[in-house]
Amino acid sequence: MDGNHAPHSNQHQPSPERDGSFSYDIESMDGGGGGGLRGAASEALLRFDDDDSGGGPREPLLRKRTMNTTSQIAIVGANVFPIESLDYEIVENDLFKQDWRSRKKKQIFQYVVLKWALVLLIGLLTGLVGFFNNLAVENIAGFKLLITGELMLQNRYFVAFLAYGGCNLVLGATAAAICAYIAPAAAGSGIPEVKAYLNGVDAYSILAPSTLFVKIFGSILGVSAGFVLGKEGPMVHTGACIANLLGQGGSRKYHLTCNWLKYFKNDRDRRDLITCGAAAGVAAAFRAPVGGVLFALEEAASWWRSALLWRTFFTTAVVAVVLKALIEFCRSGKCGLFGQGGLIMFDLSSNIPTYGTQDVIAIIILGIIGGVFGGLFNFLLDRILRVYSIINERGAPLKILLTITISIITSACSYGLPWLAPCTPCPVGSMEECPTIGRSGNYKSFQCPPGHYNGLASLFFNTNDDAIRNLFSRGTANEFHMSSLFVFFTAIYCLGLLTYGIAVPSGLFIPVILAGATYGRIVGTLLGPMSDLDPGLFALLGAASFLGGTMRMTVSVCVILLELTNELHMLPLVMLVLLISKTIADCFNKGVYDQIVVMKGLPFMEAHAEPYMRQLVASDVVSGPLISFSGVEKVGNIVQALRITGHNGFPVVDEPPLSEAPELVGLVLRSHLLVLLNGKNFMKDKVKTSGSFVLRRFGAFDFAKAGSGKGMKVEDLDFTDEEMEMYVDLHPITNTSPYTVVETMSLAKAAVLFRSLGLRHLLVVPKTPGRHPIVGILTRHDLMPEHILGLFPNLRKSH
């Protein structure tokens, strides 16, 4: 590998910052990948065991006991998860071209129709699951509240608490048990994982059928158990799982496969379907079709096309139709305790809200509060997750124990704290029933005498959806005492933080909306008659401000809230409050989902390059030396390379006598090599063939990507010694058009290229002639800030 790294040409002027570290090149080169990674390891970047390709043969680095023990991966209790990069590049090899030429119009038509059918199916299923989720939660939680209420009516308060707390405990423990034993990946929100997947990072089993199962039932149990968590994040994950399952043609493990769906066995089509699934999840959770599309666009997806917009919208519309039809069906009372279904609260009050200067000032204050509380929430959540991870890492029983602890605390709060609140006489002339005992209602009786209600119980002793509806309700200005609201806010803020890390599918939307709506209502009540706006609308604005402060989403949050409340006239105010809270919170830290992505060690690539990358060139970070194959390679060499490395791409270089001078043919993928080797059409001599037998024997679909974790492995292959000495022609399966950059290319621009095109491998070619035709391969890992700053610690100052 001599000569691979020539001295920098004089056009590339070393910047002052770099002068001090001129020895790194040699070091990282000599070390052969492992050396180059020394800095990265100390930066505790999770090494992806099966990705990368540029480095020399090396053992997969074991995960060090450093910062990463605090990762969510640890929290969900698994061992080292393999993280795989996705590949959106079209492999243009001879096989692909032959296939393209022979592809008939009928096949293209099939593909288009199937894609639409899949999108329709994703919408249908996600809508059904969303409805089922609501139905189950409202029935289970309603039944629980009904029993407790009845017992309280009989003044058997302690028995009521035991019944209430017992129900919560059993439900919560069951949720934690299925999560810990069946699919640890289903814990948490799921939005960070989906976001990372759509960025090109596939964490193990994150979209597997078992995860889907646990996500659905764990979420139902968790929400029913009265935890301060939501079903919204899990619904997004559920939608993505459904899309993945449909896209990969069912599950091979459970013998549910469909050959028709071979067209979608590639990362590009899967990405599109999963984007649709994520949008469908939001649409099902909030019944907000436009909000779902915008969520997918703003938060989830990393790549976007105009065609995708239409497909996503179609999916969410299907969800809306399904939900509407099912709720219409339930209106006849056939669905048990099922009410209006979830969060929806069309307040068909036709009076248009008006507002004055004092309201705008109050809203600016709300925005500031939201920003500060949001930043603080993210900071505290980060710390708490780190503590939890230590507990969760010790195995499933401890996970369940943690969940039980949180469940008891939650039950104690939601049953105990309402006793602090005074009984208030029912308002005269209210349209709503007062007081109520059952599962819902704005005025809960709790311990109060007839004709009185307990304001705090209306918030605590309820499903989260109903509590939000009560906070948002208009025309109920004096329903809640100030003190009740303060108590509720403090409790929810703390419980929200404590609950997220437990081993239960748990969304963050609901706790955040609850806490935000509460302080919004506090501000509204404080302003009182000075304001033209109803406290219910202030609650809406408060929820918006806290969402902006934690999640840092803007357009989608805005549209979701407006679709939820049907208050289009509030648009400018909601935008103002979001703008302020997001801007303020951005001064402190990153959005909560981005923070969790980092904590999980998922190598997420931002759309823009970091500024310090402009001071480096591509060859600065590439880890060498390379393993490259000849165009016609000995089987033994290939098998050996596949066994000792985890690389997924290998450059193919023709050397004399195959060509006049060493010449880069292209890039060959590990998965394609395995399929080719499995065919066992080897040759005795090292001569170039026409490749026709490969083209005859294989179709492009034979090289299609299997579902994650289901591909062929090199250990599955077995060769005789004779076969190992034979040759195989790699030309037909080599991608002859890999994307390349010259070694002196600015790293920032190489990173933009890598990210814009969704690459997995980017070949670095030498600038000066007469050298080996390839310098190295850039992968996602090489472009991670942790890796780069590990190699060049002095860039950190200027960072």
Place this chain on the structure above:
Amino acid sequence: MDGNHAPHSNQHQPSPERDGSFSYDIESMDGGGGGGLRGAASEALLRFDDDDSGGGPREPLLRKRTMNTTSQIAIVGANVFPIESLDYEIVENDLFKQDWRSRKKKQIFQYVVLKWALVLLIGLLTGLVGFFNNLAVENIAGFKLLITGELMLQNRYFVAFLAYGGCNLVLGATAAAICAYIAPAAAGSGIPEVKAYLNGVDAYSILAPSTLFVKIFGSILGVSAGFVLGKEGPMVHTGACIANLLGQGGSRKYHLTCNWLKYFKNDRDRRDLITCGAAAGVAAAFRAPVGGVLFALEEAASWWRSALLWRTFFTTAVVAVVLKALIEFCRSGKCGLFGQGGLIMFDLSSNIPTYGTQDVIAIIILGIIGGVFGGLFNFLLDRILRVYSIINERGAPLKILLTITISIITSACSYGLPWLAPCTPCPVGSMEECPTIGRSGNYKSFQCPPGHYNGLASLFFNTNDDAIRNLFSRGTANEFHMSSLFVFFTAIYCLGLLTYGIAVPSGLFIPVILAGATYGRIVGTLLGPMSDLDPGLFALLGAASFLGGTMRMTVSVCVILLELTNELHMLPLVMLVLLISKTIADCFNKGVYDQIVVMKGLPFMEAHAEPYMRQLVASDVVSGPLISFSGVEKVGNIVQALRITGHNGFPVVDEPPLSEAPELVGLVLRSHLLVLLNGKNFMKDKVKTSGSFVLRRFGAFDFAKAGSGKGMKVEDLDFTDEEMEMYVDLHPITNTSPYTVVETMSLAKAAVLFRSLGLRHLLVVPKTPGRHPIVGILTRHDLMPEHILGLFPNLRKSH
């Protein structure tokens, strides 16, 4: 330039389709660009005079009298417009790096604050212009209708016609005159031009201040003149013009510049601002903030980022606030004849529409009708524009004459056709006034006796906005006779086609909505009592179907219509109808805006590569031989090259003694060369300098891009003979990190790279060592289907 084009290496297997045309390489190479273009010229692609860079010295090709005479550019009556490519690549040269290092936090803060301020300002101004437009139109048109109505009341029917037709004629002729003489580029919708701009094509003066002026006033006059055209397209163009004007820091021509805005003197920031402007335009036209964002996303923009979503949304929210405040102000009656303002029609009827199977079938039929009529509309529009172009090309007077002719036809239709309709007795118990004489109202008196109204006059003898409102109105099932609706549909369909090509700012939304709503109402009336849906809702669905059939937008149309009518419950039906009509119409032809983009000869790049490009490699289409500079080049050579070519980028190659072997340094831009030459710091000898004097004398902002058409020209520079013999060091201003592809790269993948990164120049480097280090430069032109199919006509078969 020998050896530039080696025989294809054996990895690149020629496909059967290509075998027949193996002589093209040599041909196109020998011909030196001109030869390579032979095919393209016959394909009548407009040659961009000042773009491109790869080819040899050649005269700009004059536009041929072929298909292009039918272009809209011809229609708007200009001579050859220079079309310039935009460049979104970050030029990473030494100057940039120095500047980046010295850039202070304060500057970055300034940049961010200024960008937000600009976005706010765009929203404010677009909102104001949108309101002013509505105000002026409603007052002028209202006054016109009032006079005519009064005259008709006195039974002076012929005088009434003269007054009506005369007003229309004067208004129309004035609009055509200012358009033809001041800014021909302001004719038409403007959406295709904005779309092309955001794709990276800057047509001359398309966003100039004069265009803005004519667009605003021409649109007001045109709409007031009663033409069948809308203000929506022009509003998009207006928003983009405002954004451009603000972004380039005012107009230097009119001495309105602001030095603060130097940060935005680059194509990337301008693109962002113009996207916001386009969204603001839609928001102002339809008062649909979310619809505006989605329009910008779906139809206008070619590149999209998450940050942009938030900025666009902020702009449209500002527009919404401004409009709301102004309309609130007008409610007190201070705005003359101004009514509720534009199209908005919040039908606060709280009864949720229900629908059965027969309705769904009717809606499917509507979708089919919309698809067929939409495809036919686009086809006919294409033909009519070709005929008009012959007329419009002959100069301004003929343009005005054409406009006058159309004005007379329109007046005759809208005044004459209502006489065909019978007088209908006013409905009993209607909440609306019946009959009315003035400018608006659902029941127009026209020639009818008291207590009767003329249904056809309610549609024809009205502003277009009011006609749409009447068609959409609910609870007026039998207002219009079947025959009236048929007559109206036929007239509007034909007038819409005839009107678009005239030299007046004219949007297509209104004619399309009018025609669609009419046949929707026909279907609704036909179904009558069989249906649960109101004919007004069928009109909405009809409008959606025709919009889907012509414009092929989906999500944005859907959201705009729903925001307009506040009928969120109609979402699934609107989506269904759009899906069907778009799918059917796509079988016939392209969307109307895409069609106009092609017709105008604007080199629009699609996001996906054409399938036949997979059979070609990058070097197949590159036009050579090159003009390249040495790293230290003689001034005379540079001036010569700049004078004889129109190229905008030149490769810089260091040759011995500057380097050991010929080596590519990078790419230097024409505009940067001009600034450097203007500095006149030349050297006596050909030696490499440290470049420090350049770095001392210039800052990166000196090389910032001027507003379109305002940059320095080579003709402006003057050199003595002595200076021409001196040398200048190009290294400091050379972009050392240009994007490159290897010559054997699949053309499809090169095109995707080019498009994804928004490049202007893509360098093609040789695959085999020992050759000149650069094969050629790919530009937008080289990737146009017309060019490629001109070079390889036999690919057309498989196309």
